[in-house]
Amino acid sequence: MNVKEFFKRNNLDEMQRQTLLKIESRGFWVLWVMLLAALIIESLLGFTAREMAAEWVIFMIGCVYSIASDVRAGIWDRRFKANTKTNALMSLVGGAAIFVWGLVKFAEFGLGLAVLLAAIMGACTFALTLAVFQICMKYYQKRHAELENPKEDDDENE
Template sequence: MKLQNNNLDEMQEKKLLEIEHKGCWIAFWGLLVAILVQMLIFDEGVIRSVAGEWIVLFFLSLYMSISSMKSGIWDRRLKPNIKYNAVISLAAGLVCALVFSISSYTKYHVLMGSIATGVIMFIIIFATTFFTLSLSVKMYHKKIRKMETDCED
C-alpha cells in the first residue's frame, strides 16, 4: 500500500505536532494517575488491575527516554545536573511514600506500620530514581560530547 502525500501546510503540521505532543503527555500523566488511584482503591489483585496501564506507561516512558537521549535532548526546562536529579527524586519518593502509606493503612489499619512502609518506600524510590537519573545524565553528557566531536570533524 502506497502512503499518501502529506496534505498539511507547515502551519497545520506544526499545530498537529503540538496536538500530538499534548496528547502524549495527557496519556502519560493519565496512566500514572490511573495506576495510583487503582493502587489506593483495590485491596486484592492490585497487580492484575494495573498491569495493562503499567505496561503501556513503561513502554511509553522507555520510548520517550531513549528517543530523547539518542537525539541529544534532555528537557525543555530542567537541566541535567545533580540539583534537579535530587528534586525529581524527592518528589517521586514523596508521592510513592504517600501512596504506599495510604494503601498500607487502608489494608491493615496500623498507623505506625503504614508510616514505616512510607519511609521505606521513600528511601527505596528516592535512591533508585536518583541513581537512574544520575546514570542518565552521564549518558546524556557522553552523547552530547560525541555529537559535538562528530560535528567538528
C-alpha cells in the same frame, strides 16, 4: 503508490507540522497522566497487580520510549538542566510522592507500620530514581557532545 512513497508524502506546511507536533505532544502527556491516575486509583482501591498489569506495561513502554528517544536525540528537558542537583530534587519529589501514596495504602495497618513501610518505599524510590537519572544524564551528556561536535571521518577528507 507503494508503501514507501505513502509514508514519505507530507501534505503539511511548516506551521501545520508544528501545530501537529504540539497536538501529538499534548495527547501523549494527557494519556500519560490518565494512565498514571488510573494506576494510582486502582492500587488504592485494592486492585491486584495482575488486574493492573496491562495498564502498567503500557505506561512503562511509553515512559521508556519517551526517555530513550529524548536522550538518543540529545535532548534532556525543556526547563531543567542535566545536573546532579536537579536529579536529586526530582528524585526527592518522586520519593515523597511514593511516601504519601504508601501512607494512604498502608493506613489500615496502623500509623507506625504505615509510616515505616511508606518511608522504606519512599527511600527506595528516591535511590532508584536518582540512579536512573544519573545513568541517563551520563548517556545524554555523551550523546549531546557527539551531536554537537561530530567526529570528522578520515575517508571523507581523502
